Amino acid sequence: MYIPSFDDARVAHERIKPWIHRTPVLTSETLDRMSGARLLFKCENLQKAGAFKVRGATNAVFSLTDEEAARGVATHSSGNHALSLSRAAGCRGIPGTVIMPETASRAKMRAVEGYGGEIITCKPSLEARERTLNDLVERTGANFVHPYNDHRVIAGQATCSLELNEDAGPLDAVVAPIGGGGMISGTSLTLSSIAPDTRIYAAEPKNADDAYRSFKAGHIIEDDAPDTVADGLKVSLRDLSWHFVSSYVTDILLTTEEEIIDAMRLVWERMKIVIEPSSAVAVAAILKNPDVFRGQRVGVILTGGNVDMYKLPWLAK
Amino acid sequence: MYIPSFDDARVAHERIKPWIHRTPVLTSETLDRMSGARLLFKCENLQKAGAFKVRGATNAVFSLTDEEAARGVATHSSGNHALSLSRAAGCRGIPGTVIMPETASRAKMRAVEGYGGEIITCKPSLEARERTLNDLVERTGANFVHPYNDHRVIAGQATCSLELNEDAGPLDAVVAPIGGGGMISGTSLTLSSIAPDTRIYAAEPKNADDAYRSFKAGHIIEDDAPDTVADGLKVSLRDLSWHFVSSYVTDILLTTEEEIIDAMRLVWERMKIVIEPSSAVAVAAILKNPDVFRGQRVGVILTGGNVDMYKLPWLAK
Incomplete structure (x- = not known):
């Protein structure tokens, strides 16, 4: 197992720059007020192909x-x-x-x-x-090219928090959703090198809490037929992503389906941007845990925006 | 009737700067391909309170x-x-x-x-x-403070295309929706001063085509109970907005309800941003008239993003 280094991330950034957007970092007075924190949203929903992947x-x-x-x-x-x-x-x-x-x-x-x-x-x-x-x-x-358990893929995802760190300035914490762990691994790779004091939180649906259970148990536990609206987060950790999650993550925060759907609709309504349910898991985790983030500068990775406009989860409730 | 000048717009810009966003100008490869033009979207849907108003x-x-x-x-x-x-x-x-x-x-x-x-x-x-x-x-x-027939209001709306012109560079045309004519008046005020070669198109729902009929007739015709999904565009021109529309607008382009709804969904799906039906009228007008805009650099004013997430028009069809 080759564990990618921060140099790999820097090389990846130069390599992919011509082909990707440098996505904006947006803010929202409403969500700041609701969370009590200063939230800096890295908008990978505005990325090419609609996602950080x-x-x-x-x-x-x-x-x-x-x-x-x-x-x-x-x-x-x-x-x-x-x-x-x-x-x-x-x-x-x-x-x-x-x-x-x-x-x-x-x-x-x-x-x-x-x-x-x-x-x-x-x-x-x-x-x-x-x-x-x-x-x-x-x-x-x-x-x-495995979706996440691949050192080239993780080095690529690591470029996201490289940009976030440059554009948002020093952060007390970063929150990203976790499924297979590709984004969290890339985030860990970058921040452990350039911002080791920034805490890393993974956000996960309660209905697909294999990463949470793995984190608490100290070894990979695979999910048994998870069922969540955040369908990008149904997959399980693998050896390479487990390395990063077990080494660098401060905590994994769980959210219910209702919290995910409410957070998704809230972002659409107030920030006027389209995010998919997986992204909303990170927002929901912050709103649910004000004590963890109050008064802090918190990076939030909005991982994607690919949504079927005919199947909106708050209309199916 | 006091007709505001470009100086009024410049003063307005300095005056309101601390209270508003300088909204981004976004682009979309997909919409460029579909329209055959280079589209520069001025995102007033991301403005404070969710609209240019x-x-x-x-x-x-x-x-x-x-x-x-x-x-x-x-x-x-x-x-x-x-x-x-x-x-x-x-x-x-x-x-x-x-x-x-x-x-x-x-x-x-x-x-x-x-x-x-x-x-x-x-x-x-x-x-x-x-x-x-x-x-x-x-x-x-x-x-x-009248919603649009007020020189202070029109000088304020004029600051939008001032920013668009600075951030997007020279434009062959600008397209904005028209209801009472406040945004088109402000756009006319600014562009006639700083970019007189940029053509100005107003986009209007066929179901509320009073501005179109006024424009063709040469005098204000009021609408009789218009019914359109673009509910911000139901109002009629008044003397001050008529002054700008009749003096500076190149043409008014009409769109059907179905075209408006399709354009709205398209922008949500592909650009990952929330726009309201009134904004979609401008997008629909461009997609409907490729011959008018092909090969050109076209500014598109996305006027607002306030939408009831429980009443999405493509789900009501």
């Missing part, structure tokens, strides 16, 4: 040699990593293939195709997914 | 003498001007009173009160509104 995927794709790249890249994902890898492959002009369960939404598939990605569907099981991916890699020699 | 209201409030201000300000509005004047009065620490029809939404009333405004309700008729306002002004000496 484009950072890691782009770093992986552009770190390949020409020879490797010619054989293409592949992944399994039905979410933002699928879009991001497709886009990154398109930017480099190489094939990008995504293994998706046949149950994935048409909208997600269209979005992947819109970025030029090729889709191979398989039965919605771990076993079918692995087999389909292995077949593809064997046949084409494509480079597998 | 705070510019004019704040200019009016802060241009009062201390003696005038002490008697407070008043207006009639059930929309963004109501919020904006309430906020501006709050900033100056003076009473702000809004006459609202008793049929106005509870949400709007709560928002006005949230900004410290006082509400007087009346029957939903023009006659009741005027009488209630006159009674109030007579009783308190409050200064009446």
Whole structure:
């Protein structure tokens, strides 16, 4: 297991700069008032392809040699990593293939195709997914880019808090959602090097609390069929992300489904920006724990904004 | 009738700067591709109180003498001007009173009160509104700030395209929605002085096309009970806004309800920002008229982002 260094993050930043947005840091008087803290929102919902995942995927794709790249890249994902890898492959002009369960939404598939990605569907099981991916890699020699348990991906995600730190100034704490742990790992990588006094909090849905339970137990516990509106956060930690979570995270804060949905609607209403439920988990965690953040300067990573406008969770309640 | 000058706009800008956001200018590869133009979106949906109206209201409030201000300000509005004047009065620490029809939404009333405004309700008729306002002004000496037919308000709105011009660089055209004509008047005031070659287009719902019909007829025609999802655009031109519209506007472009709703959803989905239907009218007009804008640099004024998240128009279709 290669653990990426802060140098890797700096190299990644130079490498991906031409292909990504330097997203803005926004503030909100209303949310400051409600939280009692000074919140600095890093808006990865305004990122290319609508999510921070484009950072890691782009770093992986552009770190390949020409020879490797010619054989293409592949992944399994039905979410933002699928879009991001497709886009990154398109930017480099190489094939990008995504293994998706046949149950994935048409909208997600269209979005992947819109970025030029090729889709191979398989039965919605771990076993079918692995087999389909292995077949593809064997046949084409494509480079597998895991959604988060990949040092190139984590070095890419690490560029987000590099920008946040530069643009927002010194922070007492940073809060980001946690699923597989890619963003939290990148955040840990960067902040432990350049801002070691900044506390790192992960925010997780109570209904998918495997990272929380892992953190408390001291070893990885996988989730058993989690069910949360924050569908980007259903996956479990892996060895590389566990390294960062167990070494650098101050605490993991849990939120209910209702708190997530309320926080999502609040951000749409008051900040006038579209965030997906996974991003709202971080906002909900801050509003729920005023004592942890009161009077502090807190970075909040709004991880993405890809939402089906016909399926808004507060209208389904 | 006093016609405000560009000097008035410059003075207004200095006056209101401490109280408003300098809103960002955003771009979108997707919308550029769809329109064939380079679109520069001036994001007044991210403005204080969620709309450009705070510019004019704040200019009016802060241009009062201390003696005038002490008697407070008043207006009639059930929309963004109501919020904006309430906020501006709050900033100056003076009473702000809004006459609202008793049929106005509870949400709007709560928002006005949230900004410290006082509400007087009346029957939903023009006659009741005027009488209630006159009674109030007579009783308190409050200064009446009309939502758009007021030179202080128009000088305030003029600061929006002043910033757009500085931040976006030279533009071939600017498109803004038109209702009463306050934003188009301010845009005309500024651009006719500092960028006289920039064409000015107003965008209007077909279902509330009084400005269009006025423009073609050469005199003000008032709407008869317009019904459009763009509820900020139901009001008619008045003498001061007619002066600017008839003097400086290149054309008025009409859009259907369906086009407005599609454009609104498109901006939410792809740009990840919340805009209200009135703003979407400008976007719809550009997408509908590619021949008018192809290959050009076009400023688009996204006028506001105050939306009831429980009443999204694409879900009501």
